Amino acid sequence: MSARQRLGFLPENPYFPNFLSGREVLRYYGKLSGLEGKSLEARMEELLELVDLQEARHRPLKTYSKGMLQRIGLAQALLHDPDLLLLDEPTAGVDPLGSRQIRDIILGLKQRGKTIVFSSHLLEQVQEVSDRVAILHLGQKLKEGSLAELLEVPDEFELRLPRSGRSEEELRKVLGAAGWSGDEISIRSPRVKLEEYFISSLPERGKAEGRKSG
Amino acid sequence: MKSLKETWWRIEAIAGNTLVEALRQRVLNVIFLFGLVLVLGSLFLTSLTFQEEFKFLKDLGYAAISITGTLVALMGAAQLIPAEIERRTLHTLLSKPVRRYEFILGKYLGLLGLITLMLLIMSLLFAGVLWAKEQLGLLGLPPAESGEEARQMIAAVTAQSRDLNLLQALVLIWAKLAVVTAVAVFFSTMATSTIFIVCTTLLVYFVGHLQSVAREVWLQEIGGSSWLKQGFLALVAFLIPDFQAYNLIDEIIAGNAPPWAGSAELLVYSVVYVAVLLLVSSLVFEDREL
Known part of the structure; x- marks a missing residue:
């Protein structure tokens, strides 16, 4: 339980109650993370701005595109300001503009000192944002190291x-x-x-x- | 203490979300609308003499409330819990610091809130129907000033329409629905098929109505029949709630109101059954592979 409080997780193809709006999802998950009242509302606004969804905040999630869902998923994972973020395929199936936006958010978080672990099939993107990579194949870790070590x-x-x-x-x-x-x-x-x-x-x-x- | 409070917050959040989801669901709203139409319709379906009319009206109104409530409880539980698993919203939910039993309790309380809300609305509507019937009935009577006989007739009508025991019946319907919901929640922790949950819950519901018969047979045959048969009957009587006991509701509506003691006993019975069912549901769900 206490581990989950320091951890933010975005599953692959995240599924949220699609009858809720972006704001409502954040409020719901915020309450589950132990936030409430004014601090929760302030945090929601902050995150909606961070993932650039202010304009879609009142629309139900079923009208969101893949990229928007991933972004609200990122916001949801960040609600309780975790130190470690686990992202499973954060840009899978997202169009180029959307995935660039997600990449920019990830880079921004990195600058703020968050540890981010993510998996991806899109190796070019991995190369753009990662410090260290590990290569997994059939459940086995084949290689691990910084990009400079591995690729130079x-x-x-x-x-x-x-x-x-x-x-x-x-x-x-x-x-x-x-x-x-x-x-x-x-x-x-x-x-x-x-x-x-x-x-x-x-x-x-x-x-x-x-x-x-x- | 703090963690208990946080647990309650999370249960509350899940319950609130369940209620919102239910209210935005078409199926449940259609059932509810249907219930409202039935309750309102009872006003126009009665055209017998006063005494019979009120009895028929109450029977009809309460049947409508009870059936609608049962359908909402069944469909609500059978749809909303499997949906969380099937649509994988439960995965994101459990990535938050949420325990599984908090999910079960939250879902149950959300559904209970839904049922309470719908019962309240339907009861208010039915109170309106009773009032309308009373006014219609009084229209045909001579005014109270015209003598003792008229006063008695008016008193007879208002005694029928302003029967406070009806509230008692309503509380018992609510308790019965709380048990039905708990049964449905229990089955939905084991399966994701809506049809399976609806069918098994209905099965328990019907067996629950018959089980007092089984129990009587058991008590009569004690010593006489094989221990296997006795054991089976005892098991049924123990595992399945005795829904027949709620027939007290019909007695109350009919005006043969027993003292509150019977109702209080039934309420305690309901609370115990709900608590046991939720406990078992949580245990089953704890070990379930999602």
């Missing part, structure tokens, strides 16, 4: 330079003069991530709406 290729450099009007040939010449042979060098223009491209290609209005319904 220690005997290589990656270099990023502004083009400044120069050609690839010129760069190769400079590097060749410093002793690298031609087939050791690979040069290409960097690419933006598809997620960033997707979000940047939405019109401004679309972004705002995506935030509301995402």
Whole structure:
């Protein structure tokens, strides 16, 4: 019992009473977490703002999108201000805008010093937010460590330079003069991530709406 | 002390949520509406002489209240508890510092609150129906000033319509429904099928109405029949609440009101049965794989 008081949990595909509105769910779960009265109401407002659901607070949960449900789930897990958060697939089945929002919330919590443990199939997202990762396969932990430990290729450099009007040939010449042979060098223009491209290609209005319904 | 208070808060929160869910459910609202129509309808279904009319009216009104209440208790428990498990809302609920018995007690109290609310509304409506009937009855009578005979007739009518024993009957209906709800809650801790819960609860309900017969047979045959048969009858009499005992309600409505003592005894009986059923339900639910 006392362990559950310091723990916030968001199950995979969280199910909340869908006849309640966002506010009502938070009030209900807040009472179950031992909060009440003014402090509960204040906490609810704070969390609705944190997960950006102020505008949908009075709508019943059955009208929420997947991303909104995950966000109200996050708010619910945070009600009693736990030190440790367990999130099971927090962005599974959520559209790119929605999952970016969830990622931003997780990063914000991390900055406030919360310990967050989450599972995910979306490895790219894991890479973006995690300090340490563990790889599980068939119930066995195969690897564990910080991202730098696990992913760094220690005997290589990656270099990023502004083009400044120069050609690839010129760069190769400079590097060749410093002793690298031609087939050791690979040069290409960097690419933006598809997620960033997707979000940047939405019109401004679309972004705002995506935030509301995402 | 503090933890007891917190336990009560959580039970209260779950009960409150159960009540809200029930009130937003179409099935239960339709049943309730149906009950209101029946109670109101009893006003128009009676056109016999005064004495018979009031008796018939009361029978009809209380039957409507009782049947509606039973249906709400049954459907409420059979729908709302399995729904929490099936829709997996229970998982998120139990990730909070909630104990399982708090869930069971909260659900039960929520349902009891629902039944209490519906009984109150239907009773108020029925009180209105009785009043309307009284006014209609008095219309046909000569005024009280016209003599002793008229006064007696008026007194006869108001004695029928303003029978305080009806409140006693209402309390007993409430107690009976509290037991039915506890039976339904008990079965819903073992199964997730609404139909199964409704059927088994109804079965207990009917056997409960017959079991006083079984008990009589048992008492008569003691020494005469095999111990197996006796044991079985004793088990039935012990496990299943004696719903026949609540036929006291009909007696009260008919005006053959026994003293409050009988009702008090029945109330105690109900409380004990509810307590035992909830205790067993909690124990069963504690070990259940969710």
